[in-house]
Amino acid sequence: MAAVVLHDLGGRKDARAWFATAARAAAESGDRQLHAWVLAREAMVPLNYGAPKAAADLAERARQAAGTAPTAAATLAAAVAARAYALTGQADQARGALADADRLSDRLAGDQREDTWLGHCERKHHVHLSHALTALGETRRARESQDRALALSSSTSSMACTLLKIDAAACAHRDGDTEQACRRATAALAALPPAYRTDLTHTRAMDLYRSIPAQHYGEPAVRQLQEVLAA
Structure with missing residues (x-):
């Protein structure tokens, strides 16, 4: 445990x-x-x-x-x-x-x-x-x-729910909607209580960010996700 x-x-x-x-x-x-x-x-x-x-x-x-x-x-x-x-x-x-x-x-x-x-x-x-x-x-x-x-999931399952929402964001990216993917991941991370902002959730969101082609890095939604990850 x-x-x-x-x-x-x-x-x-x-x-x-x-x-x-x-x-x-x-x-x-x-x-x-x-x-x-x-x-x-x-x-x-x-x-x-x-x-x-x-x-x-x-x-x-x-x-x-x-x-x-x-x-x-x-x-x-x-x-x-x-x-x-x-x-x-x-x-x-x-x-x-x-x-x-x-x-x-x-x-x-x-x-x-x-x-x-x-x-x-x-x-x-x-x-x-x-x-x-x-x-x-x-x-x-x-x-x-x-x-x-x-x-x-219960309302107290903050970590698991966030990981599920980041998975959903990754699905949006795979289906071609990178902007929506970044917005979803950013919202999921922003909604986390400070105590739950650990390497586990950060790593899953960073995996999504790294899968985005570099030509999208200048787009507002992608920049916003990057800023949240860098905070």
Whole structure:
């Protein structure tokens, strides 16, 4: 839990250290599902901070540890692997992992699909799908997951909602509306409470900005996004 919080705050180095301790303890305990969950969550550090290849390797270790039974850990591992493969341009592997994640999610028992630290609820599932599908350029499906995740999110889920809105902005850019994409991302960042303006949300928005061709940098909406990111 400490590692997850440090990840959300942008403390990458400290998060990896805590995850390493958690993974070692989980492995020594013999609890394969807990070990898989820790590895899958650890994979989200490189995934969200620019090292998707390393994330894919960790996610695959998590999938091996979890096995094929429909558990929250196995579902999470497949969803994180899908995101990592999508970001590395391995579309076939990403779609295969997405199909596995959906199949496992549909078969989860009640206690495995609860909205808890170790559960994999529908809201969390669509948050992962949103990012993977956005990276794959499947914007229609991505929007469906974004809408569903936002509908299931509470008003206090500021971080997750912001990431979903930035994904939606990235979809607009992929569909050719760069101006609207920048306006949406800027609004999402501006609406965040100061405590939630961490490296996690900044990195996701910066990924969008870097995907914009340089010839658009002089446009007002693009400049406004750049100014928010530089603040």
